[in-house]
């Protein structure tokens with residue numbers, strides 16, 4: 001998963017942190033399930049437990065939990081390679097002790113990291129759990145994206161579309177690209193840093209006007225030599241003037257460290 005990545009140690013640190021925090025096996029002590037001790041697990045691995053306070057609610061008392069990371073994509077990475085946001089899409093599996101029915105939750109996490117001495121350390125974790133019910137009215141275009149078998153959406157992105165908060169140009173761009181490619185979406189609105197990372201400019205994601213695609217026809221964009229990222233960027237430039245990806249390929253496109261692992265399509 002980490003091959004070819006910019007700063008693979010940074011993404012690995014984010015994955016390790018979440019998997020440590022959210023892998024719980026409470027067991028039974030004295031006939032009663034013990035509270036999952038997230039802080040102790042992190043401390044045992046030399047990790048700072050403070051940023052994990054936001055995760056406690058994802059570990060109900062008496063439930064075992066395991067986390068499967070779908071993909072960790074950059075939400076930001078400074079040019080100096082010292083500060084990062086890794087947006088992780090993951091499935092959390094939970095089962096109450098003594099039960100067999102497993103509950104699966106699709107969650108997106110914005111994990112902030114800093115390079116301290118030689119290692120990357122997690123400084124903040126902002127989770128987005130997909131809500132059971134979403135208020136709002138999705139447009140016909142958003143409904144078409146939700147129903148499309150070739151557009152794979154994590155829970156947070158589904159909730160964004162259901163809420164009616166996503167610009168139809170985003171939905172129409174996805175539908176146009178999906179005529180030729182199978183697309184795995186990482187993030188639309190929820191789960192993305194509010195500002196363009198390390199700037200005071202509000203991201204077009206926050207306005208519901210951008211989407212990040214991390215995999216094309218089941219090949220991750222980070223596999224630069226085999227992924228169809230260039231063709232997808234070219235097709236996206238037919239409708240958008242804000243297309244990010246592994247290389248700048250002409251007017252309206254851009255690249256940087258962050259966009260080595262996904263194609264960004266945004267609208268002003």
Ligand SMILES: [Zn+2]
Nearest residue numbers: 210211212264
């Ligand atoms: Zn983006």
